[in-house]
Amino acid sequence: MSDHITQARPYARAAFELAREDKALDAWSAMLAEAARLTGDERIERLLVDPQRTPSDKGQVFVKLLDELLPNRGANFLMVLARQQRLPALASLSDLFEAERAEFERRVSVEITSAFELDEAQKDKLAQALKRRLNREITITTSVDKTLLGGVVIRAGDTVIDGSARGRLTRLSSILNH
Known part of the structure; x- marks a missing residue:
C-alpha cells in the first residue's frame, strides 16, 4: 500500500490542480471515489493484472464504467494513469486527493x-x-x-x-x- 501512496502522490496533486482550475472539486471527488471503489472489485483486480490487456484497454474500461461521473478532463486523466500503469493506485490517489481538498477547504x-x-x-x-x-x-x-x-x-x-x-x-x- 505504501508503494501505491508513493505512486499516487504526484497524480493526486495533478488531479487536485485540474479540479481546482475547473472549479469541479465535487465532480473529481466523486469520480475518484468511485474509481477507487472499482479497484476493489475482483473483476477489475483481474483486469488490472491481465497481461493480455493493454494499458489503453484497461483505461477504456474505467472510462466506460465511470462515464456518467467523468468531469472535464477526467477521461484523459484516467488514460494517463492507465498508460503509466497507475490504475491500481486509485484508492490511494483518491485518499490523497481528499486530503489535499480538506487542507484547501480548511x-x-x-x-x-x-x-x-x-x-x-x-x-x-x-x-x-x-x-x-x-x-x-x-x-x-x-x-x-x-x-x-x-x-x-x-x-x-x-x-x-x-x-x-x-x-x-x-x-x-x-x-x-x-
Missing part, C-alpha cells in the same frame, strides 16, 4: 472516542473548541470505548489529544517508573 474530520456516550451539547462544545484550536471546519464522528474509564481521546488527522483517564494513568505510571 476542514478536518475529527474522531472522538469517549468512555460514555456524548450528548449533543457536549459534542457541540467540543466541536467549537476544536474549531478554534485547529482553525478548521470540523466534522465529528464519535464512538464509545468503556476501557478509557473517563474523558476522551480526540484524533484529528495526525494530531491525537488523549484526555482519557486511562491515558493519564499510563503517563503517570511512566513517570513514576523512570
Whole structure:
C-alpha cells in the first residue's frame, strides 16, 4: 500500500490542480471515489493484472464504467494513469486527493472516542473548541470505548489529544517508573 501512496502522490496533486482550475472539486471527488471503489472489485483486480490487456484497454474500461461521473478532463486523466500503469493506485490517489481538498477547504474530520456516550451539547462544545484550536471546519464522528474509564481521546488527522483517564494513568505510571 505504501508503494501505491508513493505512486499516487504526484497524480493526486495533478488531479487536485485540474479540479481546482475547473472549479469541479465535487465532480473529481466523486469520480475518484468511485474509481477507487472499482479497484476493489475482483473483476477489475483481474483486469488490472491481465497481461493480455493493454494499458489503453484497461483505461477504456474505467472510462466506460465511470462515464456518467467523468468531469472535464477526467477521461484523459484516467488514460494517463492507465498508460503509466497507475490504475491500481486509485484508492490511494483518491485518499490523497481528499486530503489535499480538506487542507484547501480548511476542514478536518475529527474522531472522538469517549468512555460514555456524548450528548449533543457536549459534542457541540467540543466541536467549537476544536474549531478554534485547529482553525478548521470540523466534522465529528464519535464512538464509545468503556476501557478509557473517563474523558476522551480526540484524533484529528495526525494530531491525537488523549484526555482519557486511562491515558493519564499510563503517563503517570511512566513517570513514576523512570
